[in-house]
Amino acid sequence: MAGTPPSPSAPTMKEVASLAEVSTMTVSRVLSGHAGVSAVKRERVEAAVKELGYRTNTLARSLRHGARTGTVGVIVTHLGNPFYARLALGIEEMLATENLRVMITNTDGDVARERDALQDFTERRVDGLILVPAGSHQAYVADEVGASTPVVVVARPPVGLEADCVLVDDFGGAHAATARLVAEGHRRIGFLGTPPSVYTGSERYRGFCAALEEAGIAPDEDYVRRGQEDLAAAESAATELLALSRPPTAVFCTNNRNTLGAYRAVRRAGARTTLAGFDNFELADVLSVPVVVVAYDPDELGRQAARLLADRLPSPERPGGTAIPPRRIVVPTTLLSYVPDDTY
C-alpha cells in the first residue's frame, strides 16, 4: 500500500529470504507447498512474499534439471480462417486442463515460416508441438525439432515423419455428399476444389469420384475446376461451369470459399443449381438454393490433437514417455441438408 515503489525488476527469492530472515531454501519449500517448515517461518515467508509482490520465475525453475517448460507450440497455416481458429481454440481448451500454455503462430502456408517457427519453438524448449503443415512433406521436422519433442500433425497425414495425427474424414464426407446429390437425381455434377497437391483436396476429390463411379456416372473433366484460392476466383470458376452448354445441375465444393463463391455465381446467374460443400457455415440454411453441407467439429480436431500430445508428454508415471506407436485419429463428418423455404 504505502511502502517502497515497485522495483523496476521483479523481486527474487533471495530478497524474499532476506526480508523473512530465512534461507532461500526455506522460501523455496514454502512456495512449492513442501511440508516440513515451521509455522512461524512459513508465515514470515508468506508475509514477505506478499509485501514484495514476489512471483516465481518459472523459467529459472524449469532450467533446473531440464524440467518441462509447460508450453506447447502450435503452428497453423491460416489462423485467419475460422476453422483453424476453432482448431486452435480446441487445443488451447484441452491443454489448459493440463496446465500447459500454447504459443501460437501462423505460417500463411509458407514452409519457410513453418521452419522458422519449429526452430524457434525448439529453442524455447516447448514440451511438444502441434502442426498443421504448410508443405507436402515433413521430413525436415525431425531434424529441426529433435527426437525428444513429440509432434502431432493435424489435417493431413505426416509424410517422411513418424508422428501422431488427427485427420478429418475427407474421403467419407465428400463421398457422402456426392452420393446424396446422386440420390436426389443429379447426374451432371460440377467440382470446385483445391489443387491436387493439397491432401485434403485430393482426398475429397477421390470421395467425389468414388461416389460418381458407384452410381455409374463417368467423371467429366469439363465439370472440374481446381486451384481457385479465394472467393472471387471460386465465383468465376463456378460461372464458367454454369455457362457450359449443358451446365451441371449441382456443384460439389471442397471448401467454404468455393461454396460461397459458387453461391454468388449461382445467384447472379439466376440458376437453381444445388450446392454441396465441405465445411459448415453460418447462414447456410437461409440461402435461396438447396445446400448440402459436410460438417465437422474443428474444436474436436483440436481437442483430439491436444490429447494425443498430452499422452506423449513425460509424466510422473511415464517419465521417459513410453514408445507408443504412432496413432491416427479420424474425426467423422456429418451431412446437413438445407432446402430453401419457398413460402417466403
Place this chain on the structure above:
Amino acid sequence: MAGTPPSPSAPTMKEVASLAEVSTMTVSRVLSGHAGVSAVKRERVEAAVKELGYRTNTLARSLRHGARTGTVGVIVTHLGNPFYARLALGIEEMLATENLRVMITNTDGDVARERDALQDFTERRVDGLILVPAGSHQAYVADEVGASTPVVVVARPPVGLEADCVLVDDFGGAHAATARLVAEGHRRIGFLGTPPSVYTGSERYRGFCAALEEAGIAPDEDYVRRGQEDLAAAESAATELLALSRPPTAVFCTNNRNTLGAYRAVRRAGARTTLAGFDNFELADVLSVPVVVVAYDPDELGRQAARLLADRLPSPERPGGTAIPPRRIVVPTTLLSYVPDDTY
C-alpha cells in the same frame, strides 16, 4: 548421419565445446555471431553444432541478467468468436515482425480465469501483455502483473489501471447506423443489445440514443431488449419486438449474434423489417431484407494493440522504457448498406 542416436535430452553448449575442443565461450561467440573468432575454431564449432544437432536454449539465455524472454501474453474473452480470432491474428502478425512470440489464452469471459492467466504469464516473465478484459474493472491487474510489465487493453477502456488501450468507435458506429435508418425514414426503431454493464454495449446504446434524439425521436423502452447471450435468445427477443402492436420498422443490433438472431426472426415472421448491426458478417449482402452493417477491421485492432505494446518494450535506444503517458487509439468504423436484389 550414422553416429550416436539422438540423446534423450537436448545437447548443451558444453557438449559442443568439448566436441569442438574449445571453450564454451567460443561456442557462445560463434552462435551469437560475435566477430573475433578464428576461422578454424569457428568451423570446428559449426561442425560440432551440426553433428550434435545443438539448439540454443533460449530460456537459459534470457535468464542471464534478466534479459527479455521475447514472449507476449494475449488474454482474450472469446477466442471462438471470429472477431477475437482475427484480433489475435493481427497481434501475432505484428509481433512476429519484432521477433516476439505470443502465448494465447481464452477466458470465456471468466474473471477468475483471467486472473490465473495474468499470474501464470507473469511467472513466465512475458515481456508484455495484451488483454481483452472479462470484468468491468482491472484494478487487480497491477498487483498481479507488477509495474515492470506493460499492458495494453483492447475493446474497452481500462478502469482502475493505467494502460494503453485500443478501442472501436462504438459510439460513432452506432450513431451512424442509426442515423442512416432515420434518414431512410424509419421512426420506430428497435434495439437489441448486450447488458448495459458491458462497455461496448452501453456505448453503442448511447450512439443509438443520440442519433434518435438528434432526429427528435423519443427513445421508447418498449423497443429495447438487452442481455440476450446467444443467437436463439436474440431471435426470440426480436420476435417479441415484431409482435408488438406497432412493431418497429427497423432494428439496430449491437453485435453479430443479435443481428443474425433478428434476421431469423424477421424471416420467420415474413416481415420486411430493415436490420442494422455492429460487426460485418459473411453473406450480409445476400439476405432478403435491407441490412446496414457497422464494419471495422479486427486485425487492425490487433495490430494497433501490438504496436502500442512494442513501443513500451525496452529496446537498445530506450533501455528503461521511457515513461510515455497512457495512449488511447480508436479504430474507426465504416457503414455498409446492402439492399436485397429483388430481381432474383
Place this chain on the structure above:
DNA sequence: CTGTTAGCGCTTTCAG
C-alpha cells in the same frame, strides 16, 4: 583471439 571466473533465479543434495 581465447579462456576463466562469476552468477542469472531457482532447486536438488546432503549435512547439520
Place this chain on the structure above:
DNA sequence: CTGAAAGCGCTAACAG
C-alpha cells in the same frame, strides 16, 4: 526442521 553448497545452460566482464 533448516541451511550451505553445487549446478541447470548460458553469457558479461575480465584477464591472458
